[in-house]
Amino acid sequence: MKQYIMKRILLTIPLLICISFVCFVFINLIPSDPAEVALRVRQVPVITDEAIAEVREELGLDKPYLVRYAGWVADCLRGDFGISYTNPSRTVAGELARCLPATLQLAGTSLILVILLSLPIGFLCAVYRNSWFDKIIRMLVFMTTAMPAYWIGLLLMWLVAIKLDLLPTSGSGTFSHLILPAVTVSFTYISTYIRLIRNNMLENMKQDYVLYANVRGIPQKKILIGHILRNSLHTCFVAIGMSIPQLIAGTIVVENVFAWPGLGTLCITSIFNRDYPVIQTYVLLIGVLFVVFNLIFDILQTVADPRLRKEAS
């Protein structure tokens, strides 16, 4: 078992290298010269060719590509992601750290909403399949897959915040500010997971072990909860876990609709301002999160499932 986990962790290293390399190449592809940018950042009034050459040497830009890459990775590992282009007094790490809590709060609330709503609804849809409840939910699920998240956000904002005047339209700070963005973010994911849980449970219901449990006269409730739901949760738990980074990335649009001061807003502002180091670090962060969450839930799945546990050891 330990061996398997070690192997899985080691296998993610090439992937992490790939991601970091793409991010590194990314910043080197931008049209402007980093040395020139650095000079502008330092607010040097006149940018001469000599000054550029000087800075090039100072920043190590004249060194070979791979050496620079190694240096950059080392910096990143130390938590030094460089300086914001637009606001030289701030480090990228500081900017991200400032915006991260808001995004985590939003994503976390959404995740809780997703789990609390999609599990019971998906369960009920599977148990009472083809009932009116199931049909209505399935229609809603189909509709929401065709709705852009930002439009859902606008609709909610208009209906709840303006028409009914129940919650603030945008901004952050109190719990009431959090509700609308969180609901919007969770909307698309809820419909995805309702479908996943419903179909997974229906798939499980067709299995032999359910027939056999019925053969033995086990009460229906016990079969549903003790066996079918349990087996489905295994799959869904992993799927939801692996989509947590997606949830964090998915806040990017909704944050902008509701002016939520998180990573998404920072990212879009940075795109408009061509603040490349911030974008680069954001992409790197999400990429690493993806790999890490995949790793964690893959291992958890192996630990939880007796069949996989056997293969692994």
Place this chain on the structure above:
Amino acid sequence: MSNVILNVKNLQVSVQERGKSYTLVYDSDFCVNEGECLGILGESGSGKSMTVKSIMGLLDTNFKVTGEAWFHGKDLLKESKESLRNIRGSKIAMVLQNPMTSFDPLCRISSQIAETFQAHTDWDAEKIREKSIELLEQMQIREPLEVLQKYPHQLSGGMIQRIMVGIALSMEPDLLVADEPTTALDAITQHEVLKAFREIKREKKTSMIFITHDLGAISYVADRILVMNQGRIVDEGSFHDILRHAKDPYTRMLAEKKCAVMEQYRRVLGKGRGML
């Protein structure tokens, strides 16, 4: 010996699919006598599993079942779901075709045996444990304590099949239904399982319905045989009758094929010492 345990009349099963109705079992009558083993023979898709599943109320809601099935003075087809559930597993027990997939892969064997006991008795944990071990010992499974702690995938198909038979017998049912219990097993395990069934018949005198498409297996355990083809019962009688004097052309073909195979088998072996 001629007490009728199960008496099925005019059983008809149809399925509703996409607004159309297909009949799977037509107008079947048969009965099972006390202490008798009734074999149901037929190709896959001939409706033999469907017949017993419909009697036990194991079919989905889109299946329509009509007719009567009398068991202990009750018409099973008109009983409530809860009362059927009580009968299943205690009065009528069943053994399924695919032992490896018939147990929940996430649960230990012990918990799956225990939940069967919990469903039908009010035994406490201690008694359940005792009974579980007794069950495994009866099925001649070595180291029952260890086996109880295992997950289904850690056991062999034959072993799981025997546990399944053990669970079925543990509630001392009046009727044991075996739905192709040997199909998924290899030849040697098959023989073991068949032997177990014959012993049950001899020792416990449990009435049985034995479903299979294997003439050899059915000849080994069944007293009387029904032949089903495309949803209809086409022939009925002892194994000898079926083999020699089949009324139905389909049965005749089946028997002839089997005889031809056996002939070949005997020739190869040099002497007639097969299972027949």
Place this chain on the structure above:
Amino acid sequence: MFKRFLHNKTAVITTALILAIAVLGILAPWIAPNDPYENDIINKFAAFSLEYPLGTDHLGRCVLSRMLFGIRPTLGLAALTMIGTIGLGALMGLLAGHFGGIVDEVIMRVVDVMLSFPSQIMVFAVVALLGIDVRNVILANVFIKWAWYARMIRTGVVQYRDRNFVLFSRCVGMPEHFILFRHLLPSIAADLAVLSSLDIGWAIINISTLSFLGLGVQAPIPEWGAMLNEAKNVLTTNPVQMLTPGIAIVAVVTAFNLLGDALRDVLDPKETQV
């Protein structure tokens, strides 16, 4: 196959709807009641009327005309994205599947890395890198999506590569590119049709999202996502303005999704979708 298509009501209706919308988009200059760019501040937020069937927006522009002209970038860009995606994906997939060996290995490793990246973030990264422009939005979408198609097409090609009709072709001495385009591509066209009709809905949403954020189609051009961006600013004063483009997007995307499901049924009648 075509007959089965005609028998499937959903497929026929959705195709008709999509074609109708496309035709409306093409004919926009002739059937639109007003100039989509013409400001008329006095008449802003006008209600539904004969002159402005769907009212006017915050600058007094005719919403219906803008909607009609908006079909062009919305559907057009999505179609362009899909053509690019399928083109690149098909090329890579065919190369990998057909030649195998080192070509296959390299392409599939790249595909793996592409698929392990979160797609939404990649779009933003590519747009950020290339600059805010419609062309870059399409490039970004193609860039993140081609890997899915490459993998699917490769699987298809590998499946069909050793079928008899392909082997026969090769025996007869047909040139490789002939086999590739005459035999292998049509064999996987069915799967491709299903996947791409589902994905075009995704592309419409994605492009409109970028336009909404101001990273795609820019302001005065009537694109549904960009129109919603404008509507957002006047949400309190004129909430009706965000309904029309939103409903239009949902309708078109739903139509494509339904078409995809229906195509799947048509092409594979055994598989009934729950």
